Amino acid sequence: MELRHLQHFVAVAEDQHFTRAAERLMVSQSGLSASIRALERELRAPLFVRTTRRVTLTEAGRALLVEAERILAQVRSAHEAVAAVQGVLRGTLALGAEQCIAGVHVAGLLAAFRREHPDVEIRLRQSGSGALAEGVSAGRLDLAFAYRVPADGDQLRSVPLTSEPMTVLCHPEHRLAALGAVPDPAALAGEVFVDFHPDWGPRRATDAAFAAAGVRRTVALEVNDVHSLLDLVDENLGIAVVPRHFRHKRTSLTALPLKGVDEAAYETVALLPPERATSPAARALITLLGTPETEPGEAE
Template identity: 35%
Template sequence: MELRQLRYLDAIARRRSFTSAAQELHVAQSALSQQVQRLERELGVELLRRTTRRVEVTDAGEVVLARVRRTLAEVDGLRADLDAISGLMRGRLRLGGVPPIGDLHPAVLVAEFTRAHPGVNVTVHEDVAFALLGQLHDGTLDLVIALVAHEAHDALDGVRLLDDELVLITAPQHRLARAKHVRVDRLSGEPVVAYGSGSALRDVLTGLMPDSRIVAEANDQVTIRELVAGGLGVSLMPRSVVAAHDASLAIRPLTPRQTVPISLIWRAGERPTPAAEAFRAHVLAAVHSGRTAPRRA
């Protein structure tokens, strides 16, 4: 049994695909398949079941994977500890993030961190909050920055970084654009341009506007703004995201005032790698100093 075989198995199980796992690991797909087959022969059990659409993990594979991931975590932790003794900062950091939210610019934070720690290989994956938290939970990601409250997830821990005000956006000619403030109960029945399934903002929007009709869905903020500006429907968005777009949109605060939390999240009860711990400290220092705040229009 070789360490690389364990890493191959873990990657295939996470990706549910030999092709995707080979791309992640930068190895040939044939080599990946051969090594997994060797591991299966050595253990005497089938670990993965190949179908026409995806790869499924067998019951025996799930048992093996649980130990494999603990083993890989220990190996990575050992390397990190030795690097710490040597005064080095190396390894990898896998972040789940989103576009700029509020006074927080994840890209700025990542760029600063990589300049300070060139030995750390940083990768950033962008997706809806539900998907990012799932990948954090299963070990695919080390940290996530998302528009969610970290207290809502038992297996995860974190810290609330900021709160951003949620505002209504409409086309300038929309009837609600005439009001200085819009009561939440006046949104009932409005056609809505919503975020895609799994988005934290979609959950907030549907919670505040349960009787509204969804006329379009998108995860890209530019697309949502354009659809709203064209008069298709209304939407809710963090104020900082639309602060510079008031020429094409009517932006109105809500009554009562609504905010969304921005949190940095990690797995609970697990010692972070030195790279993850360093990035966490970097984010907190940046937020406390306010140096990530963008200039408002």
């Protein structure tokens, strides 16, 4: 099995199209098809279901994709480690981050990294915490800034960033605005909620807080960006339970402390793979962050 076969396979799996993958790899479509056929012959299993519009992975293909991504990430790390020993940091830094993550100024951090390591290509992916953790585990991302969930410590190392309480945001004319503080999640029963998709850190923190309090809630207005959430609350279409730092993003809204929940309900971390799989670029970024790493299971 050749590395180029795995590289070709991953590209087709990502693009779900042979022509687009061939263009990205700068190889001929016939050569790419031959490479995939050679891999399928060696593994004695079809890897893709081919149609006229796109290709999708078979069960065997999905199994191979996980391992292929890890192998290619390790090969890349090996090349970068040798370059680092020679005094030059090269290669790629693949970083994931949630939108408006607390505890780190991502743009400023990446600017400082580029000044120190101009030969490293930076790639940034924004997504929910679950998808980011999966990306780090699979080797697609070198590290990610995300919401901390207990399962993270089972496979990934964590660098604590910050923790903060949850806050209720509402329109100044909403009935809650006069309270000064919300006593507990039960006081919000029956409210219309605006929130993010379930994979987002703030949504996970809010769901966990309400579940711990034994209070059911329904998210009627679900969004995938911070500004849409604030706009909906600003129009008095619902309330939102968000990390405390969100209150500074729209000062026209009323921010109320949410009592009766864990004061450190929203915790953010940098997620990294095991030490042996951590790229030199990821280590350099964490050094700039200036926070010590913890082994799996340490940071709770």
